[in-house]
Amino acid sequence: MTNRKETLRGVLAVSMVIVGVLHFSVPTPFVKIVPAVLPAPLALVYISGFFEVLGGIGLLIPGVSRAAAWGLILLYIAVFPANINMAVNQIKLEGIPDSPILPWARLPLQAVLIAWAWWYTRPSDKARQASIINE
Template identity: 35%
Template sequence: MKPLLVLFAVFLISLFTLRFLTQKFDLLLSARIGMCAMLIFTAIGHFAFTKGMAMMIPSQIPLKTEIIYFTGILEILLGIGLLIPSLRIYSAWGLIVFFIILLPANIYATIHHIDYQKGTFDGNGITYLWFRIPLQILFIVWPYYCSIKVWH
């Protein structure tokens, strides 16, 4: 829920700030700025809640901590890439693939009641997927429409 709030809040702030500065609304740039801010926000979680996030990865996968750090850095780089015109499309495709790959970890965490912030097994549970899956779809569609579809 917090990433969604960051995404929309920064999108709206950017939209009106750009309107004030340029005398026009720039929905696409505001959307990319919102996604970048959301990705930086979620990337911080990779470093603040490493143990809990590592619990979201099935036990048979090695190097969990390294994966969490790598994906945190990747989120930051892809988010910044959305703001660089020559990297925008590549970053958007990278995010789409990233969010698709991330969905099974979120499903795994939900099924196992993982609370990544506490690093415990008393998380929300299966009903959380009713929110998480549509949210993940939004995160997949967002970079497509604000970075890729515009160019076709």
């Protein structure tokens, strides 16, 4: 189980870094789904991107990985309104198939991401933990 858990830690970490970088390199789709009631959509996209990168990297640093996992959980909760906005208002994004079901299918994915990050809030065997540094 530990090897699979640590492989999946790496998958989540790399995924978060990639998505976070996309917030900076291609912010328009992310800005488009920010609910209109929130101020400064571009700034919010950059802030969430920053914390996605930080959380992804943090998952791979044993001394802060548990805090990073909790931070990612909070981030997934914070960005959930954008996913709801996308589904409710049927916001179409370039490069994503035009399906009325797809935005709604994304909503439960947030629970999966929360559960995945929560898995790393538990103590890990630091000798076996996927890491980018040696402690």
